[in-house]
Amino acid sequence: MILAHQLDQATQKCIVSVCQPGSNLLAAGYCLYSSAVVFVLSIGKGVFAFTLDPGYGEFVLTHEDIKMPKSGKIYSFNEGNYDLWDEKLKKYLNHLRQPGVNGKPYSGRYLGCLVGEIHRMLLYGGIYGNPRN
Numbered sequence: 001m002i003l004a005h006q007l008d009q010a011t012q013k014c015i016v017s018v019c020q021p022g023s024n025l026l027a028a029g030y031c032l033y034s035s036a037v038v039f040v041l042s043i044g045k046g047v048f049a050f051t052l053d054p055g056y057g058e059f060v061l062t063h064e065d066i067k068m069p070k071s072g073k074i075y076s077f078n079e080g081n082y083d084l085w086d087e088k089l090k091k092y093l094n095h096l097r098q099p100g101v102n103g104k105p106y107s108g109r110y111l112g113c114l115v116g117e118i119h120r121m122l123l124y125g126g127i128y129g130n131p132r133n
Contacts, residue, residue, distance in 0.1 A: 027042065030115050032119050037051065038062075039052075040063075047066040047122070049062055068122050071125055072127070073104070073106060073125075074109050074124065075106045075107070075109075076117050076121070076126065076129070077110060
């Protein structure tokens with residue numbers, strides 16, 4: 001275990017700067033590379049997505065004030081590790097596979113890319129999980 005008095009002053013200042021509550025963030029975002037390049041950004045007043053226009057070499061606003069839907073139709077878990085999960089999680093996943101009030105079950109879809117999964121959930125809603133194995 002490293003104790004604070006063992007760290008130099010610059011390292012201590014760095015740790016204090018990084019270990020802040022999320023409410024102190026000024027901006028957050030991510031960039032998604034797929035068939036298109038999308039840059040998603042929030043500066044505290046909504047979430048906005050900009051897509052690279054390769055013809056101009058510039059990012060263009062394509063999604064304004066994104067709000068995640070209250071519910072979705074997709075769940076995304078790495079089911080290759082299903083046998084390693086505890087029984088409560090298995091029961092929950094089995095529940096998602098059953099028809100819901102609309103008569104349809106959730107659709108299972110897994111990309112294996114955290115940013116891609118979260119991006120899809122932000123736009124379309126749904127459930128994402130990355131359980132410990």
